[in-house]
Amino acid sequence: MNSSIENLSILVTGGGSGIGEGTARYLCAQGARVTITGRRADRLQAVAASLGERCSWLAADVCLAADRQAALQQALQHGGGRLDALINNAGITHHSGLEGLDDEALSRVLNTNVNAPLLMTQLALPALQAAKGSVVFIGSVHSRLALPGRLAYAASKGAILTVSRVLAAELGPKGVRVNCVIPGAVATEINAAASGQDLEESKRLFRNLAALHPIGRIGEPEDIAQAIHYLLLASWTTGAVLDVDGGMGLGSTKI
Template identity: 50%
Template sequence: MTPMSEMSVLITGGGSGIGEGTARHFARHGARVTICGRREEKLKAVADSIGPACAYVVADITRDADCARIIEAAVAHGGGLDALINNAGNMLRGPIAEMTREALTEVFDSNVVSGMILTGLALPHLSARKGSVVFLGSVHTRRAYPGASPYAATKGAVEVLAKVLAAELGPQGVRVNCVIPGAVSTELNIRAGLVTEDQQRVRMKALESSHALGRIGTEEELAEGIAYMACAEWVTGTSLVVDGGLSLGISNL
């Protein structure tokens, strides 16, 4: 296992949710962490609370110039780059008959294309350090949720992408894997309209019974899985399901 204390890690969407939890986890174990996102107040709050080990970049991963700037900042802060965590993403929910090409293109750009662009830009640095890429998938690829077809499709693409890139980049010493989270109480769920702030506690309580372990996950538990996939030196081209048994299909909702 690559020691986290020796790593430089870039995490997209690091201002909240799983990205924030992952940034805190790596920093707690001595890594130098760079987070990026579009909301400076969120990023600054996370970076300030972590301390000098964490730098932030205000950027939009759907813009090529911003992607290049993100990679440059991470390399400068960490003295290189050991791991790219493609965590940022958008949720699009609704009946397929109401989907527009513009909306579908936007969610695929954010959830799939941007991670590909960032991976390509990071490759020289990752190859130099025999580093890794971790994509964030979703339990939506294991269970069918009506109305979530665009999001599920992007996450399915990400999971296959990790396998193909693992084969492509392995000869350069770069490992590529995917982590499949279960239900975690994150801001994305609220912004996507899955739950309102008032409904979140009730909704998440109901979700607990769908997990074999009887509860939803924490950001720290997801971060542990992400860190393992980033650090395991002989694991590539695979998906790690960290979902408390949600994908087993238990349903009391």
């Protein structure tokens, strides 16, 4: 296992908030050179400005081929022509069961959460192969638990879990490792927004969610970043599905 990620070139999609922002901050603090992408230029610029020269940013929608290419080029430029790791974090959520699902919503979720990271990985493969690098997909506890009202989202994250394992087998001989992190409930803007609540109501929601985790609290972005950091260093680990969920996936508490 390598001892440091100092000066590794890392691309984090969805890096303007939540898990992506937390990961960028954590990895930069460990000495990596991080490029963050997302659709909100103002958020990306603010994050990058706070992190200094170790972080570059580009407003890009990973659902668009031209934007994926631009994101990769930005990361390569920032990393001196090198890409050591791709963190496929960008994603959207969707609250609906079967009866509330429609073509547009299902296509949007699957395109963002499955197609885009898969195609981003395909695009980055030559650079990752040259660097003997790795890919980390961000999954979800919803791929483990059958929770009503999250059908499209659960389908997308279940696909990501499987995709990560298939790619680990496929890309291992090329020198590229692929792993997946499975978060539980994490205190992020996307979770607060999905609840349709104001700030104080969201705080109550998060307190209620803590009861679903045997460890007694919901996650913070840094909890997921620490797991990603480990996977970047673990040179003999590929095909791993790492649950970082406070025990939520155990299903031992009442939902």
